[in-house]
Amino acid sequence: MPAKTAPTGRFQPPDVRRRQILDAVAALLLEDGYEALTISKVAARAGVAKGTVYLYFASKQELLTALQAEMWERMAERPARLLEQPDLSWTERLDGLVAAWVAAERDHHELYHLLFHELGAGGEEPMAAARDVLVTLLAEGTKAGEFDVSEVELTADFLTHAYAGPCHHGSSDDVTVAVQALFRRVVGAQAP
Amino acid sequence: MPAKTAPTGRFQPPDVRRRQILDAVAALLLEDGYEALTISKVAARAGVAKGTVYLYFASKQELLTALQAEMWERMAERPARLLEQPDLSWTERLDGLVAAWVAAERDHHELYHLLFHELGAGGEEPMAAARDVLVTLLAEGTKAGEFDVSEVELTADFLTHAYAGPCHHGSSDDVTVAVQALFRRVVGAQAP
Amino acid sequence: MPAKTAPTGRFQPPDVRRRQILDAVAALLLEDGYEALTISKVAARAGVAKGTVYLYFASKQELLTALQAEMWERMAERPARLLEQPDLSWTERLDGLVAAWVAAERDHHELYHLLFHELGAGGEEPMAAARDVLVTLLAEGTKAGEFDVSEVELTADFLTHAYAGPCHHGSSDDVTVAVQALFRRVVGAQAP
Amino acid sequence: MPAKTAPTGRFQPPDVRRRQILDAVAALLLEDGYEALTISKVAARAGVAKGTVYLYFASKQELLTALQAEMWERMAERPARLLEQPDLSWTERLDGLVAAWVAAERDHHELYHLLFHELGAGGEEPMAAARDVLVTLLAEGTKAGEFDVSEVELTADFLTHAYAGPCHHGSSDDVTVAVQALFRRVVGAQAP
DNA sequence: AATGAATGAGGCTTCATTCAT
DNA sequence: GATGAATGAAGCCTCATTCAT
DSSP, rough: OOOTTTOOSSOHHHHHHHHHHHHHHHHHHHHHHHOOOHHHHHHHHHOOOHHHHHOOSHHHHHHHHHHHHHHHHHHHHHHHHHHHHHSSSSHHHHHHHHHHHHHHHHHHHHHHHHHHOOOTTTTTTHHHHHHHHHHHHHHHHHTTTTTOOOHHOOOOOOOOHHHTGGSSSSOOOHHHHHHHHHHHHHHHHOOO | OOOOOOOOOOOOOOHHHHHHHHHHHHHHHHEEEETTTHHHHHHHOOOOOOOOHHHHSSSSSHHHHHHHHHHHHHHHHHHHHHOOSSOOOOHHHHHHHHHHHHHHHHHHHHHHHHHHHHHHHHHHHHHHHHHHHHHHHHHHHHHHHHHOSOHHHHHHHHHHHHHHGGGGSOOOOOOOOHHHHHEEEEEEEEOO | OOOOOOOOOOEEEEEEEHHHHHHHHHHHHHHHTTTTOOOHHHHHHHTOOOHHHHHOOSSHHHHHHHHHHHHHHHHHHHHHHHHHSSSSSHHHHHHHHHHHHHHHHHHHHHHHHHHHHHOOTTOOHHHHHHHHHHHHHHHHHHHSSSSOOHHHHHHHHHHHHHHTTGGGSSSSSHHHHHHHHHHHHHHTTOOO | OOOOTTTOOOOOOOOHHHHHHHHHHHHHHHHHOOTOOHHHHHHHHHTEEEEEEEOOOSSSSHHHHHHHHHHHHHHHHHEEEEEEEEOOOOOHHHHHHHHHHHHHHHHHHHHHHHHHHOTTTHHHHHHHHHHHHHHHHHHHHHTTSOOOOOOOHHHHHHHHHHHTTTGGOOOOOHHHHHHHHHHHHTTOOOOO
16 A cells, blocks of 8 residues: 555656645745746656646646635635534634634745735635625624624725734734734624 | 927936836836736837846846835835824824825835735835834824724734725725724724 | 668757757857857757757856867877887877877867867866876986986977967878977987 | 146047057956957946947957057067068077067967957968068078078978967076077077 | 657847937 | 947847657
């Protein structure tokens, strides 16, 4: 039974190869930035030949788009689940969202922003997905009398940008707590 | 009649040429993004020969750095003056800062972020300058009992990121008013 | 029938491509001189794309250095072997050296000097290697009473420069004989 | 009365400007080599504007040719006079030639070779002039029974190349004496 | 499926030369 | 006569992409 993390090997199942390549891209982007990224380096880092990269991704553009899509997905996942959980107050849901976002930001900060800023087109949508969760939260929370938000869309955009600011300040927990407090102020959350 | 804005002309005073070139860079960046920026296009857009660009800027890198420096300057200018004006309440100063930032963001949004993200090195400082003004505001306002901010640095980072979110929502005035309200909430400003 | 000297063909073993490129450089240098040498021309002459040149040589500089190294090697080879042959008189060895140098000069004259003068750095050594052989010859021959050379180093430099002068006068054999005679005079060789 | 060596000054008599420019070229060639030579640097070094260089020399090529011509002239001058001096033995004249050549070599060595090798065309002639003096010397000396040279042309080329070798060995005088001795051997000069 | 040598368009930069002042 | 800003051809080099093996 070949170890599930066998890093090399001439033949690999497609998903493994795909992963290797995407991981290589992510690592290189974080190390050297976007401008320095070349298919050659990606191939070398992934331990495959240059041509192989093109077996999995039609172009450099598509390679980056794929990585981006993956990241968006990862970032929208946890928050979306929060809405579905029953018997949580809206404030608790808001706190949960902040926790998820801060965690994601701390993990993927640089990569996220790199991709966001290099791939203008198409890059808006997944962020929008994350934002939509917040919009729903604000609207419902306000309707329920728990929040006091007059301009839902605008406030959502405000907060969507805001949380990233403090993410690299102190310990994850401290930051989360502090940002949760700020979010509550913004939405005018009543003390429970 | 030598118009003062003569758009072309073989010889131009140095500042005019410099401006033409920097304007061309800004326009191209906004239109096509960073990757598509080439010296050839810059020259064509500025109405000069490729070589002329190098008469004014030693390299592509330096060209971008110059544009960045110019933008930073423009963005730090107005807010800094707010601190020096006497007989303003801290809340009024905060409102003024928001107004300045929103205005700057609306004018230079894309360009600003483009430059910020492509030119990591050196790009941090001017943003920091803008942030420092806010830090002072929060600290002094809190000391004066007008604000209620416990974590000054963290909150400053929060707001520094937040304001950009809603900037492209509606009319400039509406956005400004709305963002000012949100800022007040965050800092716990007392109603006057 | 895959001819062993197939001049073209999309894929070639590395040594063959390397050779093609170096040969192209040599040919172009002889035809048009150093200043006129461009990578484009080299590629065209070698029957490869521009990029291919860079697959084999990291830069124009390195391309020239490689050609130089190859030439130096070729030029130092034959003379060095003369010293190792037993039962030759020193005069015979001197004659052999002249023959070798004249032959090399006639084959590689221009190229040799072109490279020598364009690539100052690093180019000294191989010439020095050739000279050292002569120094040994003069010293040993004098010690053996066969030559009469008082300033070995200086005389070696004298001869190292001298031989190139007449190389393109007449037939190879005539020149060799004549230069051998002149060398013998310079070293004061006794009639055998 | 303006000093005759006034190094700068916006207006200069043509010959002075010409000199300044040629001197700048020579200095730059010696410092940085041929490849690094640009008209910009020449102008800067000469203390004139770039355009001014073109008032005196039609092109870069011509600028170099002019410098070369000047050097050739300087190198052929002294030797030529030797032939005209009466009541000197041929051996004495040969010694004089060697002295002149060694002196020239020591003064202009690098520049001379730089120019010689960069400007293939046209560069042969002046060297030929120097060589012709030697040919005459060898022919006449042999006819007079003072030398014993069978192949005049070939021997002249031999010596024309040879003398440069030892030029940078020791003191000028020592080298001259040593090279004179070697020349005498080559031509089979009888002891006086 | 995998390889990697080969390609060639296109980017940045230099610099000889021109010409309006 | 002198200037130097402006020009643009041309060079070096990179790298996304292809394709024969």
